Amino acid sequence: MTIQKLTLQNFKNHLSKSFEFSPQINCFVGNNGVGKTNVLDALHYLSVGKSFLGNTDLNNIHTSTPLSVAEDFFTIEGEIFDGEKENIIKIQQPKEAKKIIKKNDKSYDRIADHIGFLPSVIISPYDSNLISDSGESRRKFLDAMISQTDSEYLFNLIQYQKTVQQRNALLKSFAKNRYFDAESLEIYNEPLIKFGTKIFEKRKEFIHSILPLIQNYYEIISNGKEKVSVIYNSDLNEESFENLLNKNLEKDRILTYTSKGIHKDDLLFEMNGNLLKKIGSQGQQKSFLIALKLSQMNRIKEITGKTPILLLDDIFDKLDDSRVSQLIELVNQEHFGQIFITDTHKERTENVVRKITDESKIFEI
Structure with a gap:
């Protein structure tokens, strides 16, 4: 499974944003608070129809800032290649109505019916709550x-x-x-x-x-x-x-x-x-x-026979160089498929990614 393109509208701090991805590794770099994790959260929505951060859907609609007004909906759209054909997954959350998830313009009767189409695994600082x-x-x-x-x-x-x-x-x-x-x-x-x-x-x-x-x-x-x-x-x-x-x-x-x-x-x-x-x-x-x-x-x-997308949020924090090296080598050997990484250090990310593959994209947020 490969996400080829992601388009966001009024999703959290992203009023209008579009990304075209590498089939291998994609990195989002920038300072804290610019919305790197929000992009991963949008990808998580495409997979399971909800936020991995625990936010309610309505709270993910863009709110007013000194530079923008509050909106009354958000939309997440992904172009996904399943190995045979391209599919469009579209998620829309209006402020005054229930969430809609569509696959190729056809709405799901139940959100549970979507689970499993685009499997994903996310590793983030919030995982510490599991312990x-x-x-x-x-x-x-x-x-x-x-x-x-x-x-x-x-x-x-x-x-x-x-x-x-x-x-x-x-x-x-x-x-x-x-x-x-x-x-x-x-x-x-x-x-x-x-x-x-x-x-x-x-x-x-x-x-x-x-x-x-x-x-x-x-x-x-x-x-x-x-x-x-x-x-x-x-x-x-x-x-x-x-x-x-x-x-x-x-x-x-x-x-x-x-x-x-x-x-x-x-x-x-x-x-x-x-x-x-x-x-x-x-x-x-x-x-x-x-x-x-x-x-x-x-x-x-x-x-399932499907390779899940791997979402790595702030993955290098709290790991020493030895463990980071082992992790990167492991990811390289296991052929985990399409990977999305966030980091605050562009140079560190580039050095790490270069060890795995030349087929990567880095997005500065």
């Missing part, structure tokens, strides 16, 4: 990784989340009305068990398949200095979902929410047998996150 934040961040990341290659998983996840919301609403209603009916609550047990167990099995299988890749990539980047691991922590590792729901019925009634299930799963990132967030330096943590993302990219390529 420092709560389990929710890691669950969302795990779900996003699997969903890019498994539409059935995404369907099961959506159904599971709806069921949890409905069960929680009923528990809150019981508490409000000082009334409890266990039989009414049991209606939600069957779909929770059905969809939750499928999600659990997929997650377990995915972590098992990706762990050797993570360990291999980390060993290359770190020159074998440390050993890392990923542990899938789930209540379903110990007992069935049905038992969990039955055992925690009274607890759920008191708390007024579903306290056990795969919506409480977590990933434990370890280095040399200890939690990475407790003992890992910033460089070690970033090296681990890069290994994690490159492994994700490898799996997507293996499962």
Whole structure:
């Protein structure tokens, strides 16, 4: 998959901008705050229909500045070659209407139907939240990784989340009305068990398949200095979902929410047998996150036959020269496909890119 052209209108600080890309490496260089990361975010939109920065769609519409007025929509358009033909993906977000995603002028009925057409992997400073934040961040990341290659998983996840919301609403209603009916609550047990167990099995299988890749990539980047691991922590590792729901019925009634299930799963990132967030330096943590993302990219390529686009935001920050060199050599050897890089140092970027290929473009933002 190759993005040949990107056109932005009223997207964040880019009122009107167009880029024609190299099929190999594209670099966006400039000072902080000029909008380099925003370009990567637009490319991420083309892939999954939303921002990787966590912004709501409406917040990405250009707002007023001393030199410009606020706008009432944004548009992102990409020309994408899939190996056989060119496709046009167009995303438009009006201020007063819902977001529209079109492929070759035909709107998707559901945004979920677009997921997987243009797979992508992004490595950015915001990834550090995966290590420092709560389990929710890691669950969302795990779900996003699997969903890019498994539409059935995404369907099961959506159904599971709806069921949890409905069960929680009923528990809150019981508490409000000082009334409890266990039989009414049991209606939600069957779909929770059905969809939750499928999600659990997929997650377990995915972590098992990706762990050797993570360990291999980390060993290359770190020159074998440390050993890392990923542990899938789930209540379903110990007992069935049905038992969990039955055992925690009274607890759920008191708390007024579903306290056990795969919506409480977590990933434990370890280095040399200890939690990475407790003992890992910033460089070690970033090296681990890069290994994690490159492994994700490898799996997507293996499962779908598509080479994902690789988005590297401020990739060289907090890595020493040795780890940068290992990373560049790794990217060069693995043939990761089309790569997009942001950096504040033009000369550093040019030196790094030159080691990989002459077929590159550098855009000063």
